[in-house]
Amino acid sequence: MGQPSHAQRDWWRSAVIYQVYVRSFADGDGDGTGDLAGVRARLPYLAELGVDALWFNPWYLSPMKDGGYDVADYRAIDPAFGTLAEAEKLIAEARELGIRTIVDIVPNHVSDQHPWFRAALAAGPGSPERDLFHFRAGRGAHGELPPNDWPSQFVGSTEPVWTRLPDGEWYLHLFTPEQPDLNWDHPAVRREHEDILRFWFERGVAGVRIDSAALLAKDPALPEFVAGRDPNPFVDRDELHDVYRSWRRIADEYGAVFVGEVWLPDTERFTRYLRPDELHTAFNFAFLSCPWDAGRLRTSIDETLAEHAPVGAPATWVLCNHDVTRTVTRYGRTDTGFDFAAKEFGIPTDLELGTRRARAAALLSLALPGAVYLYQGEELGLPEAEVPVDRIQDPMHFRSGGSDPGRDGCRVPLPWLADAPHAGFGSGQEPWLPQPAGWASYAADRQQGDPDSVLRLYREAIRLRPVFGDGPLTWLPAPEGVLALAREDGAVCVVNLGGEPCELPPHRAVLLTSGPLDGGRLPSDTAAWLTA
Template sequence: MGSQASERLWWRDAVIYQIYPRSFADGDGDGTGDLAGVRSRLDYLADLGVDAIWFTPWYLSPMADGGYDVADYRVIDPAFGTLAEAEELIAAALAVGIRTIVDIVPNHVSDQHQWFQAALAARPGSPERARFWFHPGRGPGGAEMPTRWASPFNGETWTRTKNPDGTPGEWYLHLFSSAQPDLNWDHPDVRREHEDVLRFWFDRGVAGVRIDSAALLVKDPALPEEPANPGPGEHPASDRDELHDIYRSWRTVADSYPSDVTSGERILVGEVWLPDVDRFVRYLRPDELHTAFNFDFLARPWDAAELRESIDATLASHAPVGAPATWVLSNHDVTRPVTRYGRADSGFSFEAKRMGTPTDLELGRRRARAAALLSAALPGSLYIYQGDELGLPEFEELDNTLRQDPMFLRSGGVDPGREGCRVPLPWSGDAPPFGFSPAGAAPTWLPQPPEWAELTVEKQLADPGSMLALYRALLRIRRAEPGLGDGPMIWFPAGDDVLAFRRGPRFACVVNLSDRPVPLPGHERVLLTSGPLAGADLPSDTAAWLHAAPQRSTQHDQ
């Protein structure tokens, strides 16, 4: 990105690497990843070729939900370091060309947050309780929950308090765990506080914020039950129309910061899980969020028709608002691609996650390599979750006594939870902790599988056929090719169960999702493949990047 305008609009085609701080690198030897560990690995990230890093929450937290239960946004959790270290890391990353994005969790706070502690100590109807959703129960003695709203974490969404004399009191709302009370976004204190938090981090040099559970903030104050089939904007706790005023205010805050070659625009990225694409893109209007995660693509199975439908719907929905699409194969909540793509049902949904689902890792690895080329060639920005560039599988043999995820605990162990994709990264050596921690350190907070000795960064840097070598190559080509990143794409026919498209005048991507080899279309040279070619054919579950022949030399173009 050479011009001042492209630096300012860096987010439209950026490669953003997601860091789960507990599991990236341990600098102080306590077995938990930290900011010192991240800073020691900035050269790795720069060599990989990323434009920005997104940190999941690094704030003070009891860690009831991996840091998404925030006790204080202005304090770094001591497990990770200090505020001064965060400021130094932001500056050090920028010095090697990497911007920083932080995570904001506006739907709820920790039950240890000073606001909630004050609310528990206050009386019903008090100003302190007005910042949350305290409500009398229903039925005799108020013993029934105010609503039967569903939780993404399974279990109940209301918890009853106790009065000072020990008698049962009001209930409070928590769409997630009881340690994460929901904020009342009708309250001016809540709106003012979050705008101040945005300024706090923008003042410290961050390039953007990722907004957790961005569609859940506003609730219907009448507290109706969920309709069986809610229409647009009719769900009492999701995708309420009033949300858009909040994000317009946030955009005003972001736009108040100067946009120069060094900083670029400060951006807002929404975690928006919505099946209705028309409702989804409302969040991406020019005065609201800059981008939002495209979970539809991530959730689709390894199927050409399904993926093409998702790509077409995504690009068509983004076009009217002029927003770039985002492409992501996994994150800290999702079964890793190598494991997911090796299953009979290779799609993803939280509802379908079950313990003991069989997978073919060799098949999954082949498909994950092809998916990496596919997603990196699509128009817009690209997200990479730490460890996917190493081809790490989900660690499914984790001892249940070590699982801390509320999704596991609240489901009674039916849902395996999300620790399997949060295991500390393997950097070097032949045995745990694989260079994650310094010599003589405490055990890692989650154990690493011994077989990851074959997947360390050190091993893969020495292997030109490794997943890491593939990612380094594709990111290098993606940066150099003028047709890639933001911009148009054109499909061309290439047979059943094959995805083939052009980017710019010369670049072509072909992905074979069929069960048989297919001929490569006319081309001048092969730039990169996800696996070996079979002569002039592209094998099953393999992708190729090509410099296409001039359009007059092939009948496939349109």
């Protein structure tokens, strides 16, 4: 068997990667929860969409206190989703269709039902078992105060990140109490995660997405957090880079790749994670949260490309994921950016306007150099769903005291068949989150037959995307409120974010538009792909 070509080895540099939130993708056994059987049945749909890889949110054994990000066993699939053997079949079947698999690893914490933590609780204070986590005595005359006052990583939460046990000790959890933080100074923690990586690489996984990648290391003195003071005691610690260098050596053995979830405002600190011996890529949250504004989007694109250039890493472009308000809804609001702290119930939304902008944004993101991540349902133009308060399950909602609607609105199960029960998500029980009225109008089968649908736009855009090549980006002169960029191979993308139709730049042909032209002019909130 010959060596893989350069293009095969570097597939991740320009890939379109589809994010699968298994619980909400497709229900194969009719119990109301999405599962691996559902994904396997829909692999032809994903192949027709044209994606290069699938990124799966955690599918491991979990009590599901935080959507599977509370992992009890990395070597077992949660029974709600299927079995390990079925996961292996899915990886292989996808690969036969030319689709690679990326799994999610959550190294900052585990579930409180993980064998390590249960053993630590049973062993008691001072035991070696507790050294795998952050157990501490409390402050105050009787240890009644937590060891420090670090803030929760759930934005808007005022609840403490320490929980006291009956034996008097406290344990650290930057997220929920059911997610105790691991002690990454302990060699056993490092060995275990290296073994987990090998376990999945051996099963054909092509890459790993690293959750909360900048949070693992903690200052062992556990000093108080002071905003703006460096170094931060629990974010972006220098010792983290040794962890990722060791991981990179393992990935290189298998030809696998990493994408890190790294939220850092400091560009120089961010790019350290992308050095040639560390992570291959990291998510671009600045672009995701950027408002629908030509100047700000251009600045975000320029800054993203500039910060990646020194380390030779490709940028990633993301419009939405399982944690943020869906693109159609966000772009239909007065505030078109995204900020966790700004989420609230009942924000007025113009879905027609949001859809028009989301279609244009799809063509913009797919025209940029680098990889694109597509969250399930974005290709259907799904809006954020209003989940009834009594059906919300996301802990972010509860830890905010009920003020934050949480993230369930972007996790509502997908509509597949317009005329089937539950819009074809599953044939049995009601889905685990309720689908709102009118959800069937977004169904994939209905969009398949509509040449002007969002689904057909995404399919055609992904098919045509190679015309942009792998070269750099050049901005073209354009009216105020309009973005026009050319790529090395001669393809041009123009996006009109202004209020009036604009003339297209000189071109030989129009390849694709996000909406109809107006007498040859590009309407507001519309994008076009051209050949120069």
